[in-house]
Amino acid sequence: MEKKQLKEYIHTCMHQLYGGVIRRQQHLIRCLVGDYHSSSSRSGPLLLVNKCTRMQSVMSGGNPTLEVDALSILRSISPNLDATKHKGQAGRIAVIGGCREYTGAPYFSAISALKIGADLSHVFCTKDAAPVIKGYSPELIVHPLLEESYNVRDEDITTSLNKVLIEVDKWMERFDCLVIGPGLGRDPFLLDCVTDIMKNARQNNIPMVIDGDGLFLVTNCLDLISGYPLAVLTPNINEYKRLVQKVLNCEVNDQDGPQQLLSLSKSMGGVTILRKGQSDYISDGKEVKSVSIYGSPRRCGGQGDILSGSVAVFFAWARKLVGNGEPDINPAMVSCIAGSALMRKAASLAFQDKKRSTLTTDIIEHLGRSLEDICPVR
Numbered sequence: 001m002e003k004k005q006l007k008e009y010i011h012t013c014m015h016q017l018y019g020g021v022i023r024r025q026q027h028l029i030r031c032l033v034g035d036y037h038s039s040s041s042r043s044g045p046l047l048l049v050n051k052c053t054r055m056q057s058v059m060s061g062g063n064p065t066l067e068v069d070a071l072s073i074l075r076s077i078s079p080n081l082d083a084t085k086h087k088g089q090a091g092r093i094a095v096i097g098g099c100r101e102y103t104g105a106p107y108f109s110a111i112s113a114l115k116i117g118a119d120l121s122h123v124f125c126t127k128d129a130a131p132v133i134k135g136y137s138p139e140l141i142v143h144p145l146l147e148e149s150y151n152v153r154d155e156d157i158t159t160s161l162n163k164v165l166i167e168v169d170k171w172m173e174r175f176d177c178l179v180i181g182p183g184l185g186r187d188p189f190l191l192d193c194v195t196d197i198m199k200n201a202r203q204n205n206i207p208m209v210i211d212g213d214g215l216f217l218v219t220n221c222l223d224l225i226s227g228y229p230l231a232v233l234t235p236n237i238n239e240y241k242r243l244v245q246k247v248l249n250c251e252v253n254d255q256d257g258p259q260q261l262l263s264l265s266k267s268m269g270g271v272t273i274l275r276k277g278q279s280d281y282i283s284d285g286k287e288v289k290s291v292s293i294y295g296s297p298r299r300c301g302g303q304g305d306i307l308s309g310s311v312a313v314f315f316a317w318a319r320k321l322v323g324n325g326e327p328d329i330n331p332a333m334v335s336c337i338a339g340s341a342l343m344r345k346a347a348s349l350a351f352q353d354k355k356r357s358t359l360t361t362d363i364i365e366h367l368g369r370s371l372e373d374i375c376p377v378r
């Protein structure tokens with residue numbers, strides 16, 4: 001049996017054998033916390049799932065000592081669907097991004113949030129990008145509120161900035177999580193607007209997933225997120241390199257990658273960082289975990305955008321668990337682990353179907369089935 005088939009086979013068996021038991025465990029989060037800190041508190045089925053995940057991790061080249069039981073975590077934070085809930089309770093997400101050049105990235109991020117189970121997904125983008133993004137999908141709520149410098153006269157800069165902020169402010173408190181940066185671009189006026197939006201979000205304790213050009217912004221203005229526990233950064237290889245150079249004043253050290261990631265997160269006051277790559281590494285400055293399951297060899301652009309939208313939804317869900325009396329988990333860590341696992345599973349399924357022609361839209365189409373395989377709706 002080939003490696004990939006074996007992985008799928010083990011996964012299917014474990015799911016069939018224990019999926020129902022795990023879903024019924026009301027105390028799964030306590031097991032999850034035990035999994036972070038010790039192995040002695042694992043329950044029977046969870047232990048077996050852990051073994052399975054570790055086996056997958058070893059096969060996919062991850063670090064088995066850091067590998068976390070991502071599938072159990074994903075199951076533990078996914079809410080039940082029932083008739084008592086109303087629109088909004090499964091998450092209201094907003095993506096701040098989309099400009100003249102980039103309309104795909106904010107769309108990928110926002111639509112992924114919906115496909116996973118968020119109830120509402122908004123996009124705040126420039127006036128030029130809005131009709132294009134609306135044209136991709138009637139599901140998204142698109143606000144053409146942002147401006148780029150070429151559209152703003154010098155003498156109007158302050159009034160235009162204030163106008164943008166007043167408009168965005170009206171919506172801010174409604175969101176469970178923001179995704180800052182997919183397809184944002186690097187226009188100075190636009191980045192000034194987003195700087196103020198982020199300050200406002202922080203004052204209102206709104207979680208933020210920062211990706212793409214949002215990372216360009218915060219790397220040049222670390223105070224925006226430093227010490228904010230509700231910030232998640234999702235750097236790719238280039239974005240990570242820039243962060244390490246700026247914050248740690250050195251080059252990326254792959255010999256001791258997890259330790260360097262831990263230092264980076266600690267130096268930024270405990271923001272959670274998801275370093276994307278062959279294995280994804282996640283740290284909140286206290287611990288480092290890895291997710292290496294599934295994955296695909298296809299590297300088409302846009303996969304990081306799916307991830308940012310996914311992490312935002314899981315952040316909203318995990319935060320609700322904390323609100324319901326599970327204070328021991330860090331929702332930022334948990335959401336990164338869940339987002340990484342789901343993205344990698346969807347990418348592997350899409351690749352099975354489409355091989356070299358796999359596109360980001362194909363991966364998005366597999367998000368629902370991936371979540372259903374891991375965590376079926378009751």
Ligand SMILES: NC(=O)C1=CN([C@@H]2O[C@H](COP(=O)(O)OP(=O)(O)OC[C@H]3O[C@@H](n4cnc5c(N)ncnc54)[C@H](OP(=O)(O)O)[C@@H]3O)[C@@H](O)[C@H]2O)[C@@H](O)CC1
Binds near residue numbers: 105
């Ligand atoms: N379909 C879509 O719409 C997609 C859109 N996407 C969106 O693209 C944006 C950039 O993200 P990315 O991942 O290409 O950035 P990354 O790997 O750091 O840079 C690669 C190289 O490019 C350069 N560079 C980048 N931006 C630059 C700029 N404005 N002006 C000048 N140089 C710039 C960069 O240079 P450097 O920063 O090193 O100076 C590096 O050498 C971001 O908004 C993302 O969300 C993606 O999500 C994919 C799908």
Ligand SMILES: Nc1ncnc2c1ncn2[C@@H]1O[C@H](COP(=O)(O)OP(=O)(O)OP(=O)(O)O)[C@@H](O)[C@H]1O
Binds near residue numbers: 235237296302307343
């Ligand atoms: N070599 C790899 N093997 C397997 N999975 C990978 C590999 N590199 C990245 N990934 C996965 O792809 C996802 C996106 O990571 P990537 O580094 O491509 O982000 P990105 O460059 O920001 O993407 P985008 O094109 O959306 O900006 C991550 O979830 C990561 O797990």
Ligand SMILES: [Mg+2]
Binds near residue numbers: 211236
């Ligand atoms: Mg990216």
